[in-house]
Amino acid sequence: MTHISNAISEAVIEALKKEVFIPVEASGRHVHLNAVDAAILFGEGYEFTKIKELSQPGQYACKERVSIVGPKGTLNNVIVLGPLRKDTQIEVSSTDALVLGINAPLRQSGEIVDTPGVTIRNGEKKVNVKQGLIVAKRHVHMTPEDAVKFNVKDGESVKVKVSGERPVIFEETVVRVHKNFRTFMHIDYDEANCCGYNKESFGIILK
Amino acid sequence: MTHISNAISEAVIEALKKEVFIPVEASGRHVHLNAVDAAILFGEGYEFTKIKELSQPGQYACKERVSIVGPKGTLNNVIVLGPLRKDTQIEVSSTDALVLGINAPLRQSGEIVDTPGVTIRNGEKKVNVKQGLIVAKRHVHMTPEDAVKFNVKDGESVKVKVSGERPVIFEETVVRVHKNFRTFMHIDYDEANCCGYNKESFGIILK
Numbered sequence: 001m002t003h004i005s006n007a008i009s010e011a012v013i014e015a016l017k018k019e020v021f022i023p024v025e026a027s028g029r030h031v032h033l034n035a036v037d038a039a040i041l042f043g044e045g046y047e048f049t050k051i052k053e054l055s056q057p058g059q060y061a062c063k064e065r066v067s068i069v070g071p072k073g074t075l076n077n078v079i080v081l082g083p084l085r086k087d088t089q090i091e092v093s094s095t096d097a098l099v100l101g102i103n104a105p106l107r108q109s110g111e112i113v114d115t116p117g118v119t120i121r122n123g124e125k126k127v128n129v130k131q132g133l134i135v136a137k138r139h140v141h142m143t144p145e146d147a148v149k150f151n152v153k154d155g156e157s158v159k160v161k162v163s164g165e166r167p168v169i170f171e172e173t174v175v176r177v178h179k180n181f182r183t184f185m186h187i188d189y190d191e192a193n194c195c196g197y198n199k200e201s202f203g204i205i206l207k
Numbered sequence: 208m209t210h211i212s213n214a215i216s217e218a219v220i221e222a223l224k225k226e227v228f229i230p231v232e233a234s235g236r237h238v239h240l241n242a243v244d245a246a247i248l249f250g251e252g253y254e255f256t257k258i259k260e261l262s263q264p265g266q267y268a269c270k271e272r273v274s275i276v277g278p279k280g281t282l283n284n285v286i287v288l289g290p291l292r293k294d295t296q297i298e299v300s301s302t303d304a305l306v307l308g309i310n311a312p313l314r315q316s317g318e319i320v321d322t323p324g325v326t327i328r329n330g331e332k333k334v335n336v337k338q339g340l341i342v343a344k345r346h347v348h349m350t351p352e353d354a355v356k357f358n359v360k361d362g363e364s365v366k367v368k369v370s371g372e373r374p375v376i377f378e379e380t381v382v383r384v385h386k387n388f389r390t391f392m393h394i395d396y397d398e399a400n401c402c403g404y405n406k407e408s409f410g411i412i413l414k
Contacts, residue, residue: 094400095302106372106403138373159376165313166345168401169366169376193301194375194401196313 021202022140024162024185025055026192029096030079031066031120032089037129041066041122048082055184056141058083068092069119069126072101089132090118093190097135107134108174138191139174140203141181150205153177159206160185165196169206226356228409229347231369231392232262233399236303237286238273238327239296244336248273248329255289262391263348265290275299276326276333279308296339297325300397304342314341315381345398346381347410348388357412360384366413367392372403376413 038046042064049063060082068075068090075096089112097104102116117130140160142152152158154177161169162185170191185203187195195201245253249271256270267289275282275297282303296319304311309323324337347367349359359365361384368376369392377398392410394402402408 094403095396161378167378169378171368171374171376189302190397190400193397196301 020204022160022183022185022205023055024187024197024201024203026197027091027136027186027188028079029068029075029090029092029189030081031068031091032081032085032087033120034086034088035084037088037120037127038084040127041120041125048080050082054081055182057180057182064122067121068096068100069121070100070102073099075099087112087132088120088129089134090120090129091134091136091188093188094135095190097133100133102133104133104135106137108137108139109134136186136188137172137174138170138185138187139176140183140185140205142175142177142183143181144177144179146183147175147177152205152207160203161206162187162195162197162201162203164198164201166194168195227411229367229390229392229412230262231394231404231408231410233404234298234343234393234395235286236275236282236297236299236396237288238275238298239288239292239294240327241293241295242291244295244327244334245291247334248327248332255287257289261288262389264387264389271329274328275303275307276328277307277309280306282306294319294339295327295336296341297327297336298341298343298395300395301342302397304340307340309340311340311342313344315344315346316341343393343395344379344381345377345392345394346383347390347392347412349382349384349390350388351384351386353390354382354384359412359414367410368413369394369402369404369408369410371405371408373401375402 050060051063052061054060062080062082064080065077066080068078092104105115112132115131116133118133119126119128152175156175157172158175159169159171160173257267258270259268261267269287269289271287272284273287275285299311312322319339322338323340324335325340326333326335359382363382364379365382366376366378367380
């Protein structure tokens, strides 16, 4: 009987998890390139090699890596994400920004007006981008169905508790709702290290 | 009149701050040495040079710096804190532990049984310590008077909201009460970067 009741408990917990828990992903430093910068760094008409689909539909990790060069230091082996975007954007953690020696502002992805530039290098090729270096604000991508379920709206700021070895509640976490999204919370590596994130970590919206 | 009422508001806010806010300090990576390891690294009977008193009475930063050497990488210019302790202890962030290539466990200061060792180097001199590498658990040092005021006990685990550019609530924060303490919350640099810590950041105990 214990065996059966354990199995039932586990099934209930798994079902509940799917209902109320939000999967959490930690994003490492990465670069989105626009067509112009991609051509400078990799050559005109270069085709990037997709190596992994990301959680958000249409987004993928490329085989190609670049270096990000600041006045104080360099971050090597930084992954390029595809597809190409309208604007080049370089997302780093606050720790990374200290290494570079650039005061990178906390911004939502895409909000790059008045952000600092940086040098992106691929071997001997390099481009000095005028703006686009940010620390990405933590956020939750969400399907419209899940937004109804969790009773949140696009653009709403919520508290999310993330489990881990040293759990934290992240305040001011922006929810972004779109039919092309899949529901995932994205934090950076400072935030991941801060909560003792692991692959089993999950978020709960506290509002 | 606006001028006067503003001045009154500010005075009230300042007074309230002192009542309910806990000052927060971010601790960088550092080393506490025991007498044996200090003698190996700096010579028998070496006198360390105090350069700064820390917030906790009797604790101070030394002029002396060491390197921490792991299988994957080295952390240079790591500060030595005084006075000497019974056990050598090396406190790093999770980010630092990744650089070293050592899985440093999350521990309260002093709890170093079954923690990994590491090499500490001062120029040509070095010592391979058998244990003592930890990621320090966030904690609040507190006077007995403040423990009464905040209604907490020594060893109690509380939630603390820390202000900053991206505020977080740190769960499982241990309160340590002692008559020789001054009331300060200590977080590491992963936690500091995670909440957008600055010198004005303060904590509020939510329990």
